[in-house]
Amino acid sequence: MGHKQTIDLSTENRSLGGLSGQLIGFGAVLAVLGLIGTLLLGNLEGAFESHSEPHAAGGAAHSSDPTHSNGHSADHSGGDHGMAHGYVSTWSIWHPYLVSASWLLAICLGAIFFVLIHHVTMASWSTVVRRLAEAVSRNFVLMGLLFIPILMPGQMDKLYKWIHPDPGDSIIAVKEAYLNYDFFLIRMAIYFLIWIGLSFWYHKNSVQQDADGDLKRTTRMAHFSPLGLILFAMSITFAAYDILMSLDAHWFSTIFGVYLFGGSVLSFHAFLALIVIWLQANGRLTRAVSDEHMQDIGKMMFAFTVFWAYIAFSQYMLYWYANIPEETAWFLRRQENMLWGSWGWLLIIGRFLIPFLFIMSKHVKRSRPTLAVAAIWMLIMQWADMYYLVMPQINGGEEFPFTMVDITIPIGFLGLFLIGLALSLRGHSLIAEKDPRMPESLAFENA
Amino acid sequence: MSEPKTHEPAFDTITAEGSVDPKPVVLIAEFETADQLMSAAEKVRDEGFKRWDCHTPYPIHGLDGAMGIRPTILPWIVLGGGFTGFCGGLLMQGWMNGISYPFLISGKPFFSIPASIPVAFELTILLSAFGAFGGMLALNGLPRMFNPLFRSDRFRRATADRFFISIEARDRRFDADSNARFLRGIGANAIEVIEE
Numbered sequence: 001m002g003h004k005q006t007i008d009l010s011t012e013n014r015s016l017g018g019l020s021g022q023l024i025g026f027g028a029v030l031a032v033l034g035l036i037g038t039l040l041l042g043n044l045e046g047a048f049e050s051h052s053e054p055h056a057a058g059g060a061a062h063s064s065d066p067t068h069s070n071g072h073s074a075d076h077s078g079g080d081h082g083m084a085h086g087y088v089s090t091w092s093i094w095h096p097y098l099v100s101a102s103w104l105l106a107i108c109l110g111a112i113f114f115v116l117i118h119h120v121t122m123a124s125w126s127t128v129v130r131r132l133a134e135a136v137s138r139n140f141v142l143m144g145l146l147f148i149p150i151l152m153p154g155q156m157d158k159l160y161k162w163i164h165p166d167p168g169d170s171i172i173a174v175k176e177a178y179l180n181y182d183f184f185l186i187r188m189a190i191y192f193l194i195w196i197g198l199s200f201w202y203h204k205n206s207v208q209q210d211a212d213g214d215l216k217r218t219t220r221m222a223h224f225s226p227l228g229l230i231l232f233a234m235s236i237t238f239a240a241y242d243i244l245m246s247l248d249a250h251w252f253s254t255i256f257g258v259y260l261f262g263g264s265v266l267s268f269h270a271f272l273a274l275i276v277i278w279l280q281a282n283g284r285l286t287r288a289v290s291d292e293h294m295q296d297i298g299k300m301m302f303a304f305t306v307f308w309a310y311i312a313f314s315q316y317m318l319y320w321y322a323n324i325p326e327e328t329a330w331f332l333r334r335q336e337n338m339l340w341g342s343w344g345w346l347l348i349i350g351r352f353l354i355p356f357l358f359i360m361s362k363h364v365k366r367s368r369p370t371l372a373v374a375a376i377w378m379l380i381m382q383w384a385d386m387y388y389l390v391m392p393q394i395n396g397g398e399e400f401p402f403t404m405v406d407i408t409i410p411i412g413f414l415g416l417f418l419i420g421l422a423l424s425l426r427g428h429s430l431i432a433e434k435d436p437r438m439p440e441s442l443a444f445e446n447a
Numbered sequence: 448m449s450e451p452k453t454h455e456p457a458f459d460t461i462t463a464e465g466s467v468d469p470k471p472v473v474l475i476a477e478f479e480t481a482d483q484l485m486s487a488a489e490k491v492r493d494e495g496f497k498r499w500d501c502h503t504p505y506p507i508h509g510l511d512g513a514m515g516i517r518p519t520i521l522p523w524i525v526l527g528g529g530f531t532g533f534c535g536g537l538l539m540q541g542w543m544n545g546i547s548y549p550f551l552i553s554g555k556p557f558f559s560i561p562a563s564i565p566v567a568f569e570l571t572i573l574l575s576a577f578g579a580f581g582g583m584l585a586l587n588g589l590p591r592m593f594n595p596l597f598r599s600d601r602f603r604r605a606t607a608d609r610f611f612i613s614i615e616a617r618d619r620r621f622d623a624d625s626n627a628r629f630l631r632g633i634g635a636n637a638i639e640v641i642e643e
Contacts, residue, residue, distance in 0.1 A: 313564060320561045323553070360526075445508040 027418030034412015041404035084169035086250030110268020119225035127441035137199035266304035270375035298365025333397030458638035476635035484610035528578025536567030
């Protein structure tokens with residue numbers, strides 16, 4: 001073994017080069033497949049029919065009894081036994097759309113957090129992969145575009161009941177100062193302004209440092225990062241409340257933003273591991289990013305698997321203990337029927353127990369194939385988690401929402417995401433060339 | 448001091464005060480740089496020594512490999528501790544709340560998993576930490592109040608600017624003369640034998 005040789009960056013293949021075309025092509029294929037699949041299969045299943053004819057597919061119970069759905073929605077609009085609901089009663093194409101958009105938004109949020117925490121702690125190990133995180137975070141632009149259709153005036157009420165609450169719904173009435181269409185749009189604009197601003201500013205400074213090697217950029221980025229983290233924390237918390245929690249406007253959980261945050265950081269590190277493995281398989285950054293760095297990325301995946309479980313359980317246990325109807329309603333509809341009950345177990349076992357045991361060993365983290373398997377699994381589980389947050393909100397969880405568009409939309413979005421990533425990664429180095437901590441990062445070893 | 452030798456000794460000898468019939472317990476070799484120590488460690492390893500160690504002022508990455516140290520079993524001790532804590536925590540609460548002293552609290556089941564997780568979790572952490580801390584001490588043979596190495600004044604520089612290899616007399620290949628010559632040959636600039 002002996003002493004490790006210092007790596008000379010100039011001998012490393014560190015530009016995306018021809019791979020950008022490959023990535024854009026692959027992304028385009030996925031996007032087209034997703035789009036065609038969504039249009040064809042969605043049309044078959046009646047996903048694009050107008051609101052007056054509720055979705056009747058995706059479950060034998062419902063498709064065999066269309067009048068049931070119709071009757072249900074009529075009941076709701078007329079006030080079901082005097083009970084007002086905070087959630088919508090019918091499935092719409094926007095539900096799987098929101099699941100997929102939140103899934104990818106989580107990766108971007110994790111990316112900007114990675115960049116900010118890197119600067120605020122003046123970390124050195126992560127310097128070699130920081131440029132990749134900066135590029136991923138620039139996909140906030142794409143995410144912003146993807147969220148626009150949801151926010152259209154005629155569409156948003158298909159997701160959010162609080163836009164047109166049941167008459168006499170006093171719970172939503174008192175929240176109206178916050179939960180109203182105009183303010184919601186303003187907040188969404190602020191969130192995306194913060195996210196896009198942070199990601200572009202950090203990416204720009206980092207890329208310009210490649211050219212001028214100005215050390216002031218490093219201090220400037222570090223000085224701004226605490227404020228950036230505060231902005232990030234506030235925006236992810238309120239975005240989680242707005243986008244996902246307000247699907248049931250009656251329910252509330254103060255820890256909900258942290259829950260989304262845990263999943264975000266987890267899925268970003270999984271995504272980062274996959275990008276690095278893909279780049280290295282194509283001869284990029286083969287020595288700059290070593291087993292040591294992969295082990296640290298794996299450690300973060302492990303840590304945030306535990307963190308997610310900790311937060312998910314904290315949220316559950318307090319509501320279980322207090323046992324107050326308005327708080328338990330959210331969990332009740334996820335436990336009282338077979339489908340969502342099993343889905344909950346899928347998350348406990350598939351999102352926590354299996355990855356927890358699987359990537360505990362350092363050998364699993366240091367080997368590319370096993371880390372890739374873990375990363376792909378975790379990204380699928382992040383999608384399953386988003387599904388669990390969104391879908392049971394429809395009609396109190398009594399709807400069985402499986403349709404083929406649940407598969408085609410994420411594929412299409414992932415394609416767009418990869419195109420966005422390729423556009424952000426090309427035209428400059430894959431590594432923060434002149435970062436003052438680069439030599440330290442290249443020589444990094446786990447003690 | 449040491450008994451007369453036919454040739455000039457290749458090392459200094461330090462003998463514990465007041466010891467009758469002193470025998471060598473450990474041999475130390477001093478090196479100037481970390482690189483010298485690293486290559487020397489590889490040669491000592493290849494020579495087949497088993498009971499020996501390196502002493503450096505700061506951690507040197509890659510030294511474990513150069514010394515041929517096998518991976519520690521400590522992680523398994525920690526895992527065992529954590530597993531014991533988790534199962535023990537659940538069993539304890541199951542027995543207390545469910546069997547020994549069932550007490551109805553706000554309509555909850557006598558024993559239920561959600562209510563038991565926090566204690567089981569804390570015990571998992573606690574026994575893992577005990578396993579890590581106690582296991583580390585036990586595997587390193589600590590605590591140990593005195594080490595014959597402390598008798599050497601030269602060895603004090605192991606905490607400042609010198610690098611040392613020590614070979615214990617318990618090693619099957621230990622022989623003060625030939626070891627000293629061997630270590631000189633691979634770059635040691637001073638050798639001492641400590642007797643007790």
